[in-house]
Amino acid sequence: MYHLIVFLPLLGAALAGLMGTRLGKQFLPEKPSMIITTGLLFVAAILSWVSLVQVGLGHKELEVTVLRWMDVGGLQANWAFKIDTLTAVMLVVVNSVSSLVHLYSWGYMEDDQYKPRFFAYLSLFTFAMLMLVTSDNFIQLFFGWEGVGLASYLLIGYYYKKPSANAAAIKAFVTNRVGDVGLALGVMTIFLVFGSVEFDTVFAAIGDNSARILPFLGMEINAMELIAMLLFIGAMGKSAQFILHVWLPDAMEGPTPVSALIHAATMVTAGVFLVCRAHSIYEAAPITAGFITAIGAFTAFFAATVALVQNDIKRVIAYSTCSQLGYMFFAAGVGAYNAAMFHLFTHAFFKALLFLCAGSVIHALHHEQDMRRMGGIRKKVPWTYIAMIIGTLAITGIGIPGTSIGFAGFFSKDAIIEAAYTGSGESNAAAFAFWIGLIAALMTSFYSWRLIFMTFHGKFRGDHHTLDHAHESPWVMRLPLVLLSIGAVFAGAVFYSRFMGNAGDFWHGALPVSAGEHHAAIAPETLHAMAPQTSDAHHNEPTPGGLFGWLYANVHGYPFWVLLLPLVMSVTGFVIAWFMYMRGSVEEKINHVQETGGGVLYNFLLNKWYIDELYDVTVVKLTKFLGDKFWKVGDEKIIDGYGPNGIAKFASNTSKRLSKIQTGYLYHYAFIMLLGVAVLIVVAFRGVGG
Template sequence: MEIAAIFLPILGSFIAGFFGRFIGDRGAQAVTCLGVCVSALLSIALFFDVALGGHARVIPLMTWIDSGDLKLDWAIKIDTLTSVMLIVVTVVSSMVHIYSVGYMSHDRSKQRFMAYLSLFTFMMLMLVTADNLVQMFFGWEGVGVASYLLIGFWYEKQSASGAAIKAFLVNRVGDFGFVLGIGLVFFLFGTVNFDVLFEKAPEMTELTYNFLGFQVNALTCACLLLFVGAMGKSAQLLLHTWLPDAMEGPTPVSALIHAATMVTAGVFMTARLSPLFEYAPDALAFVTVIGSLTALVAATIGMTQFDIKRVIAYSTMSQLGYMFFAAGVSAYSAAVFHLMTHAFFKALLFLGAGSVIHAMSDEQDMRKMGGIWRFIPVTYVMMWIGSLALAGVGIPGLFGFAGFYSKDLILEAAWGAHSGVGEFAYWMGVIAAFITAFYSWRLIIMTFHGKPRADHHTMEHVHESPLVMTLPLGVLAIGAAFAGFIGEEWFAGEEREHFWGEAIKVLSTHDSIAAAHHVELWVKMLPLVAAFSGIFFGYLFYMIKPDLPGKFVAAVRPLHQLFFRKYYFDEIYDAVFVKNAFRLGSFFWKRGDEQTIDAFGPDGVAAVTGKLAGLAGKLQTGYLYHYAFAMVIGLAAFVTWFWIGL
């Protein structure tokens, strides 16, 4: 069962990719959708067996590497953390596959697209079932390659090709840190196998290591390097600039990358390595600060954007910040809880946005929408459900949408950690919660309400998406509405320790989840007040007083420009890294290659040879007496040399 759940997507990808011309578009869509859907059903069965039944296991497949001290098996690790991720990845991916049948119906390369989607899914499954760091890195890089192919799927567009290259290069920066972290772990522990690492971790707490001339804690250094990889893959502050540009890919790609798979890989890795991070408190503090700043910065940028997909993309970045600062205060189960709930409501929002774009004849600018809710009522309701879950709306003690349970748990755990960085994260998270609710209703109102701002031709063609696109929205909406309510006891309640078993390690002194249940009432209520306040101001600014946004922007124009221009990260990176890299490349090309290597190498030798040939050519005069004279001179020289030699 485990083998089938993991390898069915790659089988579908192989068939669609290499035999697509024989089975046709429908055949490629059928084989890939069937493979991922069966994988999702098997993953649900595995969840009941492993997470609820307590039958965690490791299944060796073959000896992979046997070189000196490095001996690795290719093995499938199935525990509670893996089983949760299997459900998240396969269920969301199966809905994206089905949705793509309708969304990509007019594309010329359906077979290639479906093959890429299934390849991406398989690589993510490889990542979450890894039994060691090197095997995880295989899935990690495989996800990166597949995302490059998907973001740049419409490679005829210069913007799509550029976005794919940008995502690939920025992730290489993070992955370099990840590779260094794996190397340092192997140097310290002599292995990269998870079980052995986790067993030896307590012995490494006092070990120091010389890094760049400084004596640092070895375990802290290793964890920080590994987290740099997570920063790139999960678009945390400083390595986040690739994420909004990735919207150049088809909308199903946005849902798959930004909901359940690629961007959550860093969160999964941090949770998987919790037995290491628990003994590196300085690394955890760094994770907390980066996560909380990411949550706030992304939220402020998101409320100024007009592209519907970019708004949702920045909300993804913000929610990932929540997950990381949860991990930073040792609330790993809260981080994974939010990862799971976020997968459902964020995939719902992206696919809902795709339905809007489909209805609006590929228009993505919210300033050119409005007044369409009557024409696409199903999509409208689905976007409401996704937005309520994203904002974390609920009634304590009764019912809440998915984000209500997981986001509030994170904030309460941050405060319950009773640390400076924890309290900092709490306040950043509360402010981000207010802004999230505000821009969510800004999106709803600008997109669906008010007077139509599109041209007459576009409005004539506004229509609801077909069933093959709305059905996946309904499935995801169920998760967005009920996933938090269903999973609360397992992720945050009394069943938490039994549910997780050995999958997540938390020191008794770091148990912020337990502390979260005993925080003051105002700590619990403030995030909910922030959410409802954000919704209220969204209505006030964009429904009741639509002239207010313009006045407010005029009053705080420098601040608005800072947010709208994304804190000028792209401009700074372009000036510091990109342009200087081009200058350096141009220097090596012109001065190094052309003027040095070529000038004194191939080009120089060729030039000298040409000149010598030209001189020799002048001797070929065509006059017989010249040749006779040359023969006499040569004979005289030969006789002279022979005579001297005697």
């Protein structure tokens, strides 16, 4: 079964990529490629759900060896599948979203003339991610990691005739290479310390090496801290954490289905998966864990601030992805790996839903992406509107605290915030993450509802000819929206008890369980405890009363305000967005920004904190300057000038001078002959005299 799950996407990619239009008849050349790749992905997705049931509920973990791969000296690494609950969850996420993206692309890419190439890239991307998440050693993980990077380059730059798409693809590729250097060094250090790259061998030997010290850049560093930091640098690049995040928004240059696949289920989740898979290492590296917590929290805040003012519908959702990944990382940083994976799981459904809804809007408005030229289209695209509302309710975490009622993000994101609160007593980084997580939740709600109001409500602000021809997407695009909507509504409630360890040993050792049943229904005695109380005449000590006592009543080990505050933030964000974009005139706000320039803060956020400009001034220009010097001076003048080109030039000049001797006159040749005879006689007489 697992061979089919992993290799069916590769088979589809090979058939579509190598055979292409030759698979079909002359009048339908692209259909066979679409049918084959999509059909194989759906088979893989169904088998992935079967795997989740068998492994997560039946605890049928196993190792599946594909072939003997590397055996060089002490380095041994087979191509093998490590099948445990963590792998099974990732198989479901990757194949489910990818199969729906394949189906959705039938409608979205209808007018594209290179469908076989597109579907081949999608399937190749999926295979690379499957190779990554099924790896049982760091070498295989690295190859899958690099395969995802290559496939993302192909997909982001799919419109290769478009300069901005080419630039975005190169930017993604180069930025990820920076992180990948860290990952490669981390894998090398693992082999240096443990003498193996196998997960089980390495994780079992951590205790014996936890105090080991390694020299690094002139410093003495704990081996576990060094390995953990190097691996996380790789995760920062792939999962777009702050300072290595710059490629992610530009990845929107690819077709919208690509955005959904990259941002929801595959590439950006690879870093979170890596940290969770290597949780044993991070548990032995508390300094790096604190760093991950701080970086994740700051990324959640930074990306949310930028999303507040973006006008491109896809870029708003892209920065939202960056922010949600920050939540996952600071959950892992505080040790709540199961909460991080739970949010990764629910996020795949509602983020893929939001991206595909955005694609449906773009499809309806003839590829218009600027929300300033949208508005009032909800009656034109009712299915898309309802699905977008569901995705927004999921990402903003709407639910009833202390109960099992809520959308997917309510359960997973609140579990992360609660985990940060739990760790805040012992770690300043966790306390920082807790409060930043709440602030980011408010901003998430604001920019999500801002997108809804600017896109679907008010008056249409674009070309009315476009509005007249706007239409709902075909069923081949609507069906994925319906299925993802179901996940966005029910994934949190259905899987919460499993992921958070309240309904049996779901993880079975694949991840530590760190949180309790926070969202279970409130028992009557708990409700009574939460009720306002007054002083008791029979006791000297008064009991808490009024609002203060209600807020501080414990619900499953937490003050009730900890459970309530995320919802308060979400509702506050909605109210602010409502008053700004529904009670007032969007046209007036847009005109005001254009007339006044928006102000310092607005432009600071609109220009993404000027991080790209800072990169350009420092890294990009410095790199180009050094490159020019090494090329023009080092390579052309020194190496080539004194090396092959210099030797060739000397030989050419010498031959030209010698060629002048060949004049064609007999007396010239006779003179040279006599001169040669004279030289020989002189040499001979000198020899005799000696």
